[in-house]
Amino acid sequence: MIIDTHVHVDADAFDEDRETVIERARENGVQYMVNIGCDIKSSYRSMELAEQYDFIYATAGIHPHDVKSIDDNTYSHLKQLLRHPKVIALGEIGLDFFKNYSPHDVQRTHFRQQIKLAREMDKPIIIHSRDAKEDTLAILSEFYPKDPNAHSGIFHCFSGDQELADKALELGFYISFSGSVTFKKTEELREVAKTIPADRLFAETDCPYLTPVPHRGKRNEPAYVNHTAEKLAEIRGLTIEDVQRTMSLNFFQLFGIGDNAKTGTVSYKIRNSLYLNLTQRCTADCVFCTRLTKPVVQGYDLALKREPTAQEVWESIDDIRNYEEIVFCGFGEPTLRLNVIKEVAQKIKNAGGRVRLNTNGHGNVINKRNILPELSGLVDEISVSLNTDTSEAYDEICQPLPMFRNGIYDKIKEFIAEAKKYIPEVQATIVTHQKNVDETQCENIINEEFGVKYRARRYNLVG
Ligand code: SF4
Numbered sequence: 001m002i003i004d005t006h007v008h009v010d011a012d013a014f015d016e017d018r019e020t021v022i023e024r025a026r027e028n029g030v031q032y033m034v035n036i037g038c039d040i041k042s043s044y045r046s047m048e049l050a051e052q053y054d055f056i057y058a059t060a061g062i063h064p065h066d067v068k069s070i071d072d073n074t075y076s077h078l079k080q081l082l083r084h085p086k087v088i089a090l091g092e093i094g095l096d097f098f099k100n101y102s103p104h105d106v107q108r109t110h111f112r113q114q115i116k117l118a119r120e121m122d123k124p125i126i127i128h129s130r131d132a133k134e135d136t137l138a139i140l141s142e143f144y145p146k147d148p149n150a151h152s153g154i155f156h157c158f159s160g161d162q163e164l165a166d167k168a169l170e171l172g173f174y175i176s177f178s179g180s181v182t183f184k185k186t187e188e189l190r191e192v193a194k195t196i197p198a199d200r201l202f203a204e205t206d207c208p209y210l211t212p213v214p215h216r217g218k219r220n221e222p223a224y225v226n227h228t229a230e231k232l233a234e235i236r237g238l239t240i241e242d243v244q245r246t247m248s249l250n251f252f253q254l255f256g257i258g259d260n261a262k263t264g265t266v267s268y269k270i271r272n273s274l275y276l277n278l279t280q281r282c283t284a285d286c287v288f289c290t291r292l293t294k295p296v297v298q299g300y301d302l303a304l305k306r307e308p309t310a311q312e313v314w315e316s317i318d319d320i321r322n323y324e325e326i327v328f329c330g331f332g333e334p335t336l337r338l339n340v341i342k343e344v345a346q347k348i349k350n351a352g353g354r355v356r357l358n359t360n361g362h363g364n365v366i367n368k369r370n371i372l373p374e375l376s377g378l379v380d381e382i383s384v385s386l387n388t389d390t391s392e393a394y395d396e397i398c399q400p401l402p403m404f405r406n407g408i409y410d411k412i413k414e415f416i417a418e419a420k421k422y423i424p425e426v427q428a429t430i431v432t433h434q435k436n437v438d439e440t441q442c443e444n445i446i447n448e449e450f451g452v453k454y455r456a457r458r459y460n461l462v463g
């Protein structure tokens with residue numbers, strides 16, 4: 001099941017076969033689509049489609065191309081439209097300094113004014129921004145994120161650079177990619193798409209425009225959103241199911257539509273790996289970690305009402321043979337539950353499975369002994385988050401428990417060195433883009449001091 005966050009199915013291009021196109025979307029697994037208003041007429045048409053079809057939602061707004069035609073009645077029409085329960089956002093609005101169909105100052109004025117209306121009506125916005133990075137960001141930062149509880153919105157058909165993406169994320173926005181990520185010449189855009197956290201990612205067709213490969217040259221339609229999602233999965237090293245699940249949960253979180261993720265997920269599949277969620281407790285409180293505020297990984301909600309027993313963890317695994325590896329991970333530190341790891345890992349090994357443990361490396365301090373000999377033969381691979389190149393930076397960024405400060409960093413290093421003796425594969429990881437961390441120096445420490453594999457990742461990219 002997939003969501004197309006941006007369609008123009010009301011457009012003339014679909015006059016001949018609109019119903020067939022909508023039916024084909026359903027047949028191809030499109031669970032929801034959002035028909036976008038660009039002016040008052042298309043906003044009413046969007047609302048009518050939403051009335052007619054349960055799986056179509058609508059937006060209302062005036063596109064930057066059309067703001068020059070705004071008159072005295074426009075805003076009262078918009079208000080009226082936004083009161084409809086299936087009109088879920090205000091948009092598409094923004095700035096287009098590429099085509100320049102409306103004067104720049106008129107575009108700026110009505111971008112601001114429509115954002116004000118969205119805030120007043122408590123609706124997310126759909127942003128169209130083309131060749132107008134500075135102005136878009138300047139205007140958005142006047143309104144967001146002053147109120148962190150306010151609805152943000154979606155940067156639709158994202159075509160900007162890394163800076164625009166990073167700032168949009170900082171302001172609380174979601175990023176939606178269209179068929180352009182599938183085009184041959186958009187390598188830079190794909191690089192940006194790789195860095196968008198899973199909990200901020202969407203796909204869209206923007207049909208009838210921007211048809212993805214392999215249908216390029218033909219009219220675009222919602223059923224083709226699968227090609228864009230497949231490309232996003234491919235470049236992010238995930239399966240299409242991973243991307244679909246993630247986007248469904250994002251849709252739910254932004255608009256309140258669809259299925260909420262089940263909380264208390266004990267085992268969850270990403271790619272061909274099965275992850276086991278033992279605890280939400282941790283002996284650190286990393287500045288980038290959302291384990292307590294938003295414990296969501298790749299569309300799974302990992303909030304635990306209570307910690308599962310070893311038996312429950314074991315029973316949550318359907319069939320070991322379905323997975324390349326079973327990973328003790330979750331949104332907390334698994335070695336806080338060492339006995340559960342040992343008991344379940346033994347069963348996994350007996351059944352012929354492969355075991356990985358993702359840890360913050362505090363295990364020996366937590367358990368007050370060297371636990372690595374006990375994991376020998378049970379764990380095939382261990383991945384330790386080192387995160388920084390100095391002890392001071394570690395305490396600042398990973399914020400270990402007070403009694404662990406001033407020294408836990410060296411204990412983690414000892415843990416990595418010990419791990420090499422007992423575990424066949426060892427890697428150490430860092431989360432990139434953290435203050436006061438020299439990433440090259442981290443890589444040197446990990447490669448040269450320990451001779452183990454180094455992995456740098458952006459937070460919340462791959463679970
Ligand atoms: S060690 Fe992992 S679970 Fe613990 S706070 Fe840091 S990122 Fe979150």
Ligand SMILES: [Zn+2]
Nearest residue numbers: 092128156157
């Ligand atoms: Zn647009």
Ligand SMILES: [Zn+2]
Nearest residue numbers: 006036092206
């Ligand atoms: Zn559009």
